Amino acid sequence: MKLLTNKDIRQFFHHIMVIIILALFFCLFLSQMVIHDFKTEVFTYNYKVAGYLLKHGINPSYISSAFVEPKTEEEILAGKDFLDTLGYGVDMNNRLFSDGNMLLRKYRIYFISFVAMFGALIISVFFLYFKRQHNTIEKANTAMNAFMAGDATIRIDSNEEGSLYKLFASINSMTTSLNAHFEREKYTKDFLKNMIADISHQLKTPLAALKMYNEIIKDESGNEETVKKFITKTENALERMEILIQSLLKIAKLDTGTIILNKREADVSLLVQKLAYSFETRGSQEQKSIILNGPNHVALYCDVNWIMEAIGNIVKNALDHMEEGGKVEISWEETPVLIKITIKDNGKGIHPEDIHHIFKRFYRSRFSQDIQGIGLGLSLAKSIVEAHNGTITVDSTLGKGSLFTLDFLKLTNM
Structure with missing residues (x-):
């Protein structure tokens, strides 16, 4: 039974069963006492009758026959009719039957005492059970009130088994x-x-x-x-x-997670080709080149527009920080676990003091000569990559350029 999975209820039933078993043993003992006392009363009465008859000269053989020999129905009826004429019968008031009345009073006291004791035990078990339940619920109520008052760390003890603790x-x-x-x-x-x-x-x-x-x-x-x-x-x-x-x-x-990414399998080579084409005019005007290097048919499960914006922001950042004749190399590869995209440039590089801060919103290096930037491009790129369950890292040498690495797990159901 599911009810008995509750430890308190199980203990409660155990106590009740113990009390019932004790009551049964007490009833057996009491019934044995009743039989013994009844026999004692019957034989005492017979002793009185036999002694009275002997004292008044009745032949012992007649007395012996009266107690030992079986009685006929006729004899029983005759005796009953005789005693009825004396008012001595089963309907006689108990107070007139002194020995029986004393026995009755004795066992009434026994039974009342037994019922009182049994009831007290049952009530005690119920009291202790409900008192424990009450204390447990009060503790839970106190914990809940503390939580409602602002204590976010409070918890109700639920380490024991049972429905209440569930x-x-x-x-x-x-x-x-x-x-x-x-x-x-x-x-x-x-x-x-x-x-x-x-x-x-x-x-x-x-x-x-x-x-x-x-x-x-x-x-x-x-x-x-x-x-x-x-x-x-x-x-x-x-x-x-x-x-x-x-x-x-x-x-x-x-x-805030309010954007639903429209993910699908996209060919990385086609994606970066389209991206490079969007920078073609600027590259030509500033005499800067974008080089693509990677195999065909590498599939990345992503939202194409957002991934293009992330890579585009990194490429734009690279173009902003390099001189004429500089180049940006976008490479990609597929491993058994990852899709890796790297954006490498031979620009001015990132000062060691800035390397740990470049993804922060509105971060502007005191060493940067770029007065047009607003410090959001790399922060946005990082947010986009992480929204695709990817990671972005950077390695840079001052005066030699930077290398941004984007890693994405090869899971088509992310």
């Missing part, structure tokens, strides 16, 4: 789940708070510039060359703001 284990699981939910909510609030602070901080500069450009354009409205110059500056500032906002929104969506 309930406590379920409550503990629920509190753990609620804790995780609270932590996610706290993370989301902190994330939004930081995001708003970042956006506010980053927009201050271009907004101030736009305000200044607008004032200059109004003041120099008659100077076509100046107006044209600051309109171009305004367009650049607006473009910078758009890139900033779009990047922040993408990172926010990735970090």
Whole structure:
């Protein structure tokens, strides 16, 4: 029975069974006493009758026959009729039958005492059982109140077996789940708070510039060359703001898990060829080259658009930090476990002081000469790769270039 899996209920039934067995033994003992006392009373009465008859001269042989020989129905009826005339029968008041009345009173006291003792034991077992259950529930209630008051570490003791402790284990699981939910909510609030602070901080500069450009354009409205110059500056500032906002929104969506990745098997070689083509014009203008190196038909399970953006941000970062004649090499390979994509450049490299910070949002190196960057490209790339359950690492030598490595597990159902 599932009910008996509860330790307290099992102990409760054990105690009840012990009490019932003791009661049965006591009843057997009491019944034996009743029989013994009844026999004693009957024989005492017979002794009295025989002694009385002997004292009054009745022949002993008649007395012996009266006690030993079997009686006929006629003799029994005759004796009954005679005693009835004397008022001596089974309907006689017990108080007139002194010996029987004393025996009855004696055993009434025995039975009342037995029932009282048996009842007290049963009540004690019930009391102890429900007291323990009450204490257990009160402890659980105290723990729950502490949790509701803000103590997220509190848990109800659920190490024992039984239905009640299964309930406590379920409550503990629920509190753990609620804790995780609270932590996610706290993370989301902190994330939004930081995001708003970042956006506010980053927009201050271009907004101030736009305000200044607008004032200059109004003041120099008659100077076509100046107006044209600051309109171009305004367009650049607006473009910078758009890139900033779009990047922040993408990172926010990735970090909060609100983006559903449209994953499918994609040929890595075709993916990087398309990516290289998008940088072809810039490479030609700046005399920088992009080299592709890897086998055909290497399948990566991913969201193509997002992966292209991640690799594209790394390539753009490389192009931003290299001189004319520089090159970026994108390579890929397949191992029994991983799909590995590397982006190597021969640019300026990353200062050792910056190597552990380049994936941080808005991080700008004090050694960087790039005044246009906003410090979100590599952070966004990292978020995209991690959203695909991948990893991104960097190795760099100052003055010789950098190597970014993207590793993805070969699992088609991730």
